[in-house]
Structure formats: structure tokens, C-alpha cells
Amino acid sequence: MDQQLLAKTFVELADNLVADFDLIDFLRLLTDRCVSMLDASAAGVLLADRDGELRVMAASDEQVRLLELFQLQNDEGPCLECFRTGVPVIIHDLTREVDRWPRFVTVAHRIGFGAVQALPMRLRDETVGALNLFRAAPGPFDPAATLIAQALADVATISLLQQRTAQRSTVLNEQLQTALNSRVLIEQAKGKLAERQDIDMEQAFTALRGYARAHNRRLADVARALIDSSEPLTGLGS
């Protein structure tokens, strides 16, 4: 493992946790770093909504097939199990789990994943979601990498709370709801941009994120401005 990148990642994540940070972009950074540091092919942060359904907050890749694999785990899969039990679920070889999760294993295999880890996101004794890591090749995970992944899952959880300002009384439930709504907003903006520029959802997300970064804006604010057509967003076609 690249110790320097690891140290840099934690510094960068901490730096990002300032008052007005962008939750979705932050979580995306976290999933990207999971992929580059932790021997993962793809990563996703899933948060449970009020009904206990897992919803993707960020993924290292916004391709539809990957997002579907995350969502599929509302029926079966390591993420669902991790969320329900609150303990890590680590599968070295997915082909051995075909009886346990027939649909999940089939789809994961089709996309090209051989191993998976799901790590709980816990807050005040409550599991609020899970960090999901996929790897193409089957085989054991480095225990040190799993520890770091759990640390990153904890950082992701903290970020959900950090987003709120201290000036008013809020409760966990409501904070998660607000976080989920910002993801809905991003999806709406992705759709509008994808249609307008005739591009796919991943490209639309990349364009939105690129614009937000280039202009030092929060992704959610850019998404809202795009949907409301409330300001010219040069390069995003409005």
C-alpha cells in the first residue's frame, strides 16, 4: 500500500470537512481513493433511507450497471447483510456464494467482479449504511486494507453529520434525509444534462463535477442552478 497516498488522503478528507463542504463530492472522493489505494476495482457509499432501503450516495463510477449492482443489494447481497447485522461482510470468492445470493453473484460476475467487501457505516450504535468495495480478482483481502477501508467508512459517516451547522436542532433521521435529497437533486441534474448534450449519465456526472470544481462551487448548488436554469453555466449548455 502507498503510505504517502494514504496519509495524503486523510489530510485531504479532513481538509474537506469544513463548514460548507459538498457532501456528494466528498463521498465521491472517498470512493475514488478506495479504488486507488485499497486494491478495489469499484467502490460505493450506500445510505439507508427512512424505510431502511439502501441508496447510493456516491460511487467510484456512475455507470448504470454498477449503480444497479449496488441497488440490487436491497434484495440480497453482502451490503444488505452488512447493513442488517452491523458487521463487515467479506467475500473472497463470489463464485462460492451463488446459492446464498444467486442474483447478486450472477450480476457481479457479469460485470467482472470476483470478490467483495461490505463495511458498516455506524453512528451512535446505529448502522446507517455501508461502504461497498468490489475487486475483479478473487482472493483474500489484505487485513490492513480492510482496516483502512473501515476507517474511511467511519469518515464517510462523520461527514454526514458534519454537513449540518450547529445553529439549529436537528436529529440524525433528518440529516440523512437531507443528504439523500441532495443525491436526488444530482440525479435530476444528470438527467437534464444527459438529455441536453446527448451523453450518458456517467459523462453527465463528470461534467457537473468538473464544472463545480472549476468554479469552486458545491456540486449540489450547480445541480440546482442547472435544473432551475437560474444562471448561465458556461459549458453545461445553458
Place this chain on the structure above:
Amino acid sequence: MSKAAVSHPLCSTDDISEQLEELQLTLGEGPCVDAFVRGSAVLTPDLLATELQDHWAVFADTALEAGARAVFSLPLQKGAISPGVLDLYANIPTVLDTEELADALAFADLATLLLLDTRIDETGAPTGGPTPDRGFEDLGAYRAEIDQASGMLTDQLGVGIEEAFVRLRAYAYAQGRRLADVAADVVARRLRFSPDAEPDQAEEET
């Protein structure tokens, strides 16, 4: 409160809640206004708290006079769609526990869909098809495609996000199809909406 008239009260259950709405409309301040602007819930367990007195100087005093002691404002929203705010009050200091807040949030979600559903008829969807409980199947599984498709329709139809979502739902009802399936067709570009056609006559390509 609804967006169209900044804070036009749609419905109040009693005199006190009606006064609270009128008050915020008149003053342009209060929890409901804040909830709408911030897009997140504003929970005020006790209006006598000092910092609140500073924050909503006039509202806090007048609301107390009207008989309210705790006020909870929950935004009705789905991404950029925000048709209004749900205001609840209590006449004694009240901290909502986890379960009560979950109930309130669930109620706000339901109110959002019902409020948007009232606009389906305005878009010209057939009234025969939809059943009275039409909104509730959608409360189940979340599908990102529904939000993506709504975003796509804003461009295809040249309308705002709220109307795009309403038109998508109206089409699904009219066709007797699941909203998630219709949305998936839109995202996969198998189904397009055209501004000239009625929602139920959208041109379909296979």
C-alpha cells in the same frame, strides 16, 4: 405553505396553525420560511429559547401569543422539486423523539406526492385510469432512474422539474405501467416525450 405564492397556506387544521401561517406570510420570517430556503427541517422545541428570540424576533413573540410553544417545519421536497412546507406545532415545549420525527418525515413525503398528484389532472391526463391510491406504489423502492428521467423530461418538454415529474407520473398512470419502468425506458432512450403531444401519446420507439 406553497411555493407559488411564497407562503400561501393550503390547509390549516385549526386557528393557531392558521395564525402561524398568516404570521410567517406577513412577516416573511419564521421556521417555515427557513425550512423552505434551506431545504431541510427546522425543529423548534421551544419558542422561548433565547437564540430563537433573536433569530425570529417578531415571529417568536407573536407565535407564543397565538398559543404555540414548539414549531416543526418540514420541507416537502424531492431533489429540486419543492412544492411547499409542512408545519406542525405544539402548545407545550416538545422535543420530537426519533420515532415521531420519522413519522413526520414519512407524512411529509406522502404530502409531497399527494400535492404533486393534484397537478396531474391539470396536465390533461385521463381521469378514468388512475385509482384513488395511485401514489402509493411509488413510495416503495427508490429508483435513481425516476429522478434522471424527470431531469431528461425538463429538456424534452421544455418545462420545470416539478412539471416534468408530474408528466412522467401521469404517463405511467395513463398507461397502467409502473413509474420505475417508464423511467427506465426514458433513461434508456426508448421513450421520448414531445411538448406537442399529450403525455399519454408520447412517441415510442422500439
